[in-house]
Amino acid sequence: MFKRKKDKDKENKKASGVKGILYGMALHGSVTAFLRTRMYMEHLFMLMTLGDMLGFPVIPPYYSLRLLPYAVPNIKSWKARLFRERDFTDMFTG
Amino acid sequence: MSDVLSTPSLWVLGALIAYAFTYFVYSKWVDEKVWEVSADRTTPAHMYMDGVEFFPVSKSVLWGFQFKSIAALGPILGPFIAISYGWLPALIWIILGNMFIGWAHDYSSIMISVRNEGRSMGPLVYQYVGGDRPRTILLGYLLFYLLIISAVFIYLIALFWNVFPGTFLATVIVFIAALIVGQMLYKYQMNVYTVTIFAIIMIAIAVWVGAAVPWPPKDFLGPDYTMLTWSLILAVFLFFAALASMPTFITPMNFISAFPAIGGVIILIIGALLTPLTGISLGQPSIGKFDVLIGNIGPGPIFPVLFVSIACGAVSGWHSLVGSSTTAKQLDVEIDARPVGAGAMLTEGLLALSALAAYMIIPAGSDVFQKGKVAAFVTGAKELAAAYLGGEAMLPFWASFFALFLVIYAFTVQTLVTRYWRLVSGELFTGSLSFLGNKYIATIVGLLIPILFALSGSWLNLWIYFGGSNQLLAGLALFLTAIIVAKMKRPSGYVIGPAIFMLIVTISALGWETYLYAKKVMSYLQTGDVNVLFANPPLKNYPLAAFFMNVVFVVIGIILIGLGFLMAYYLFKSYSAARSEE
Numbered sequence: 001m002f003k004r005k006k007d008k009d010k011e012n013k014k015a016s017g018v019k020g021i022l023y024g025m026a027l028h029g030s031v032t033a034f035l036r037t038r039m040y041m042e043h044l045f046m047l048m049t050l051g052d053m054l055g056f057p058v059i060p061p062y063y064s065l066r067l068l069p070y071a072v073p074n075i076k077s078w079k080a081r082l083f084r085e086r087d088f089t090d091m092f093t094g
Numbered sequence: 095m096s097d098v099l100s101t102p103s104l105w106v107l108g109a110l111i112a113y114a115f116t117y118f119v120y121s122k123w124v125d126e127k128v129w130e131v132s133a134d135r136t137t138p139a140h141m142y143m144d145g146v147e148f149f150p151v152s153k154s155v156l157w158g159f160q161f162k163s164i165a166a167l168g169p170i171l172g173p174f175i176a177i178s179y180g181w182l183p184a185l186i187w188i189i190l191g192n193m194f195i196g197w198a199h200d201y202s203s204i205m206i207s208v209r210n211e212g213r214s215m216g217p218l219v220y221q222y223v224g225g226d227r228p229r230t231i232l233l234g235y236l237l238f239y240l241l242i243i244s245a246v247f248i249y250l251i252a253l254f255w256n257v258f259p260g261t262f263l264a265t266v267i268v269f270i271a272a273l274i275v276g277q278m279l280y281k282y283q284m285n286v287y288t289v290t291i292f293a294i295i296m297i298a299i300a301v302w303v304g305a306a307v308p309w310p311p312k313d314f315l316g317p318d319y320t321m322l323t324w325s326l327i328l329a330v331f332l333f334f335a336a337l338a339s340m341p342t343f344i345t346p347m348n349f350i351s352a353f354p355a356i357g358g359v360i361i362l363i364i365g366a367l368l369t370p371l372t373g374i375s376l377g378q379p380s381i382g383k384f385d386v387l388i389g390n391i392g393p394g395p396i397f398p399v400l401f402v403s404i405a406c407g408a409v410s411g412w413h414s415l416v417g418s419s420t421t422a423k424q425l426d427v428e429i430d431a432r433p434v435g436a437g438a439m440l441t442e443g444l445l446a447l448s449a450l451a452a453y454m455i456i457p458a459g460s461d462v463f464q465k466g467k468v469a470a471f472v473t474g475a476k477e478l479a480a481a482y483l484g485g486e487a488m489l490p491f492w493a494s495f496f497a498l499f500l501v502i503y504a505f506t507v508q509t510l511v512t513r514y515w516r517l518v519s520g521e522l523f524t525g526s527l528s529f530l531g532n533k534y535i536a537t538i539v540g541l542l543i544p545i546l547f548a549l550s551g552s553w554l555n556l557w558i559y560f561g562g563s564n565q566l567l568a569g570l571a572l573f574l575t576a577i578i579v580a581k582m583k584r585p586s587g588y589v590i591g592p593a594i595f596m597l598i599v600t601i602s603a604l605g606w607e608t609y610l611y612a613k614k615v616m617s618y619l620q621t622g623d624v625n626v627l628f629a630n631p632p633l634k635n636y637p638l639a640a641f642f643m644n645v646v647f648v649v650i651g652i653i654l655i656g657l658g659f660l661m662a663y664y665l666f667k668s669y670s671a672a673r674s675e676e
Contacts, residue, residue, distance in 0.1 A: 085140075
């Protein structure tokens with residue numbers, strides 16, 4: 001019984017390997033491009049709504065504060081992404 | 095035994111064994127002894143995880159992504175030039191290039207980025223080679239490099255559309271399918287399996303239409319204007335592709351093209367291994383004629399032309415851009431760098447082998463070679479495939495498939511290059527030149543200059559410029575790795591030797607090609623005869639314009655060599671300093 005389970009795990013691993021390769025070849029680039037598009041839109045949204053955190057007050061603080069609880073989970077990664085220097089060689093894949 | 099040796103089978107098998115040795119022994123040694131990789135060391139994908147650019151991805155996914163990103167026309171068409179010297183030198187370079195240079199370059203490009211917070215080539219050059227000036231030189235170099243890649247690929251796609259009637263229709267069907275696939279995946283969020291089945295059916299239809307409707311015929315607008323027309327039609331496609339959002343066209347196109355791309359390689363490798371059973375034997379001589387080897391006739395002297403002609407099939411600078419800008423940011427654990435970097439490169443070596451096998455079987459003195467046509471690949475590939483898949487009746491189908499295979503490989507890379515040019519222009523041109531950074535103007539400039547380049551000179555000359563600049567970039571990336579490894583106080587011999595070799599080879603190749611253009615320019619000045627220049631119709635009808643474009647190529651050659659030397663100087667200085675550090 002145990003051996004059978006082990007064999008099955010091995011088979012699953014092989015299948016996920018082949019599936020992973022096909023996914024990597026066909027879709028991974030698409031998925032990351034899509035994520036990047038979403039990232040730029042989120043940057044824009046965050047800058048408009050919480051721009052005062054970066055020194056760009058765009059909308060009155062009242063609305064920023066109302067939106068703050070919803071934006072909190074994204075703030076750390078947003079700042080990290082926004083402040084990271086991007087070189088021309090980083091734009092290679094779009 | 096002699097029967098087997100007179101087929102490509104055993105040679106391909108021998109190369110596979112050499113690749114296996116490289117992967118399981120040599121690369122493993124470098125991985126463990128030089129880089130001392132550890133699964134416990136945190137990678138940038140974890141350290142800076144943002145779910146967009148930095149996030150861990152399994153090695154199989156990353157391998158697939160890396161392979162698809164690096165595989166292009168280099169290993170397919172490069173052996174066409176190389177086989178002029180006989181198939182044996184080409185085979186030896188594909189094997190040795192991959193064994194000692196190609197994998198080391200790709201793997202190291204990932205590792206130097208992984209060990210430096212996921213930084214790409216530009217910041218790494220800034221950090222290790224002495225600040226802003228080397229980085230600016232790299233940027234300048236890349237701009238010329240992009241223009242030359244574009245010129246080669248635009249010219250080749252136009253040529254494929256022209257010499258394989260029906261391929262244009264097949265390509266248009268694939269474009270339409272890509273647009274539909276984009277909508278299915280992103281707008282309607284349909285099941286990926288359904289979309290995959292749809293994509294495969296559309297490719298089959300495209301191939302069938304390509305075989306059944308050979309329209310428009312070759313040179314349908316006469317010898318003067320057909321290529322120009324195809325180039326302009328292609329430019330229109332590329333213009334929209336580069337301006338549309340990635341999920342609209344480029345990424346669905348990559349998705350749909352992945353299937354024929356990998357399918358074609360597998361079909362060819364199996365076809366080559368089965369040749370003792372299918373009865374296909376070697377048609378080409380193992381060593382070319384002496385006059386070809388020394389460059390009196392043919393593409394140029396075997397050194398350095400052979401080493402730059404196979405391009406990505408042995409080593410390619412393009413891969414360092416892919417590896418350091420994207421792959422390194424998503425590497426889950428350091429121990430994955432070898433299967434992803436070295437594994438994908440050696441697989442590309444397989445692609446070069448499969449293409450070489452397709453050329454090896456074409457009978458010596460065949461028309462396709464005598465006339466210097468790129469159709470040779472399709473001629474050999476369809477024979478290899480039809481021998482075990484469908485027989486003679488399927489020859490037109492396989493001809494259409496492999497013609498589309500060529501277009502797809504070129505087109506998917508070219509869309510990215512055009513888009514990259516646009517993005518770099520936006521960053522680079524500011525102030526009074528900001529109009530050049532406008533996305534429409536940048537895209538038009540990034541297409542028109544390559545078309546002008548493509549109209550002058552043959553694809554062979556452009557290809558050697560492309561191979562030279564591409565592999566010079568690889569040499570520079572290897573040098574950069576040597577600096578970083580030396581700073582780590584680890585043995586840098588596995589990269590510094592290949593780096594110096596690549597610099598010598600590529601600067602010699604660029605020098606040779608520049609010399610050829612300079613000779614043409616001088617001949618024109620002496621004779622006033624436009625026929626002595628490298629110029630394709632309709633440029634040939636305008637002698638002054640043709641002369642000007644030949645001068646431009648001399649200048650570009652000198653600039654590329656100059657930038658290469660400058661960069662090599664900075665790199666060597668930094669390498670010496672790193673070696674002498676206590």
